[in-house]
Every structure is written in structure tokens, then in C-alpha cells.
Amino acid sequence: MDFGYTPEQQALRREVRAFIAEHVTEDVLAERGSSESNTGRGEGGAMKRLYEKVYERGWLGITYPKEYGGQGGDRMTQYIVEEEFTRVDIPVGMGGSGAPAIMAAGTEEQKQYYIPGLIKREISFALGFTEPHAGADLASLQCRAVRDGDEYVINGQKMYTSSAHMATHIYLMARTNPNLPKHRGISIFLFPMDTPGITVRPLWTMQNDPTAPIGTTYGHQRTNETFFEDVRIPAASLLGKENGGWRVGAMGLNLDRVGASRYLISVRRDEDIVNFVKLNSFDGYAPAKDPAIRDKIAELWIEAQVCRLMTMRSMSIVEHGGNFTYEGSAEKTWAPEHGVRTTEAIAQMLGPYGQLLNGSPHAVESGIFAHNLQGAFQSGINHGSTQVMRDQICRRGLDMPRK
Ligand SMILES: Cc1cc2nc3c(=O)[nH]c(=O)nc-3n(C[C@H](O)[C@H](O)[C@H](O)COP(=O)(O)OP(=O)(O)OC[C@H]3O[C@@H](n4cnc5c(N)ncnc54)[C@H](O)[C@@H]3O)c2cc1C
Incomplete structure (x- = not known):
């Protein structure tokens, strides 16, 4: 190969x-x-x-x-x-799992409307999956969508709806039948964020104070909680079949766990620290010549190449018409954990100054390494936590029984 x-x-x-x-x-x-x-x-x-x-x-x-x-x-x-x-x-x-899900399950009308708009960035989706009591156990979600003639009426609350304050539309998972087993009574809807009855409130992350510098890799300073109160949407907002949303949503999420930007979220820090140690020396001390630092950076770099090869494997499977299952989960476990190891190792290399945030006169590189250290941990939680990913690797990749 x-x-x-x-x-x-x-x-x-x-x-x-x-x-x-x-x-x-x-x-x-x-x-x-x-x-x-x-x-x-x-x-x-x-x-x-x-x-x-x-x-x-x-x-x-x-x-x-x-x-x-x-x-x-x-x-x-x-x-x-x-x-x-x-x-x-x-x-x-394409900004998330909406576009692949529409290509896989959308009507011709939905494809004609959403895909060109998403490509030209005239349309963007907030992802409305997580709820206060449904995160890792997403299938427990309670947000309701009730059919009423040619419409559905949505009531409920979503958590961590990142970019809901900027997105034009929402890609929402809601319960359409509470009497079916929990994975089977779920549907997906696509509709505009300016539909009456939607309220978006900010949730600030720990990266926000002080404002992180440009180039900080992990996540956003703001996410949101979003409330739906008697939100009426046309029945044509349904993506795929009613009560068939679990499969479509999981497939879209899986596809969105891989790719160049996901890989670089975790790996850019390796490139940053290599550049930093090459370009800086302190009172005659050159970190690039320190054997301990060289050894650690080489170890991280090798791990980063494993991330890259995992991305290549997932892409190759899709390119050849296949569907990856556990491979995306393996990538979503290895890469964020690598990112945490890197940011922690960088903090040790840089010492106390490396932990000062943006705005401090003594911050290293405007505090970018410190902000990344704060932010790295959430990458192992969002978009499917590493614990849940490991469970999927066991079941789908290793054919182990459910516990
Ligand atoms: C910055 C950020 C942005 C996000 N953006 C979005 C977004 O745009 N849209 C959206 O819908 N969601 C978003 N999320 C939500 C994210 O997907 C959830 O946080 C995630 O699914 C975990 O859910 P939870 O926070 O409720 O944790 P919980 O479900 O309470 O889990 C807490 C911990 O317990 C572990 N755990 C739970 N159950 C099990 C189990 N059965 N076995 C082993 N371990 C388990 C989890 O892995 C986790 O570590 C975002 C989250 C963050 C942090």
C-alpha cells in the first residue's frame, strides 16, 4: 500500500x-x-x-x-x-452530520433545497440531539414531536446546541412515539431556527474567560441550551421515516467523526509545539536540543501519525463504497485522547508560564497552549464520549456481547 x-x-x-x-x-x-x-x-x-x-x-x-x-x-x-x-x-x-444524513435519507426535495445551500454556506445546522437527561444515553431523549394534521408540534429542551445562536436551521432528534422501545420511537426533523417558539440561551464554556486567541483548537467558547414551546413545523420537515430517526442520526454522527478537520483538532498541537521549540530558546537553554523534550515530542508525533492513518482508513472504506462502523469510534477514541496527552505534555514542557491565559503579559503565545489544555478534555466527551466509543468498538468491532 x-x-x-x-x-x-x-x-x-x-x-x-x-x-x-x-x-x-x-x-x-x-x-x-x-x-x-x-x-x-x-x-x-x-x-x-x-x-x-x-x-x-x-x-x-x-x-x-x-x-x-x-x-x-x-x-x-x-x-x-x-x-x-x-x-x-x-x-x-459541510459542517456536521446534517448533509450526509440528508444524502442518505432525504427526499429529492430536501436534497435539492439543503445540499446546495449547505455547500455555499447559506444554510447551516445546529445539532439538536443532547438533552439534560439524554447525553451518552441519547436514546432516552424526551423532546416530543406530535403530528397534528400537516404539521408536527415540538415541545422540549436541548442542551449543548453549539452554534444554535448563529445557525439558520436545526437538525433535531425528537420522540414521535413514546410507546415504542426507546430507540424506535425517535425521528429527525429539519427546520429554520427562526420558527416561532424557539428560545436559545447561551452556555459559556471554560474557554471563554478570558477570550481564547485565534488558533485555539478545541471547541467553541459558547454553546447553548435551546427550548421549544409549541413549535409548529410542516410535516415535510421530517427526515427519513417517522420513528426511523435513530439509524439515520447514528449514521450521520458516525460519518462526522472522521475527516481532516476532526483529525487536525487533535493533531495541530503537535505541529505547534514542534514549531515553538524550534524557534525559541531561553537564556541559552534550547528546548529543541533537550533530549527529554525531543523524546516526548517524537513519541507524540508517532501517535499523531496513527491518527492520520486511522483517518485514511475510514476515508478509504467510504471511498470504496463501504460503511465504517467501529473504525470511526476507534478514531474518535484515539485522536481526542492523543490531544489530551499532547496538551498535558506541552504544559509540562513549558512550565508555569505555559499555563497563563490570554491577556496575561507573561502568557506564552497569547496563552494558546493554556487554552488548549483547558479545552482538550471536552473533545473526549462531545460527539460521543470515549467511553461510549469504546463500547461500540467492543460490540461492532470485536463482536463482544452487550454487558
Ligand atoms: C463543548 C461541547 C459541545 C457540544 N455540542 C453539542 C451539539 O452541538 N449538539 C448536541 O446535541 N450535543 C452537543 N454536545 C453534547 C455531547 O454530545 C454530550 O455532552 C455527550 O454526549 C455526553 O453527554 P452528557 O454531557 O450528558 O454526559 P453523560 O451522559 O452524563 O455522561 C457523563 C460521563 O459518563 C460516561 N458514561 C455515561 N454512560 C456510560 C455508559 N453506559 N458506559 C460508560 N460510560 C458512560 C460518559 O462517557 C461521560 O464521560 C456538546 C458537548 C460539549 C462538551
């Missing part, structure tokens, strides 16, 4: 890097920083112009069919483009 890139793929990477050098300007990054600080403004003019140019190059929706506004391209092209843009904090993926 050849793990290298073809000459065409290497040329594409150079082309993307040249584009980024020219178009991802300080203005763009500053605007990206303010939208990431989650003031509710979303993407402004500079980001919109950038995305128009990225779209003209054919670098949005690469793997989606041309009839839905995509490029009909392959996953390796998508990977290379996404990897380069993720390094400068510009997301170019």
Missing part, C-alpha cells in the same frame, strides 16, 4: 497553500476570530467574499454530486483541501 500523495495531489496542496497565502488575510482572520468568539454575528463580509472565491475554485462540497451543487470529486481531494484550510482555522467541510 502506498501512503504517499500522487504528483497531482501534491500540486493541489501547493495550489491551496498559494490561495490561502493570497486570500486568507489578516482582515479575514480577525473577522473569523470575532465570529468564533460567538457574539452571534456569524460570518461577515470578508468571510463571505473568501467563501465565494473558495467556491469558484471548486473547493466546497467536493465529494457531493454535481446535481446538488457539489463537485463529484473524491475524498482524498476533499481531505487535502480541508487539511490546508483547517490549519488556518477556515472550515470548508
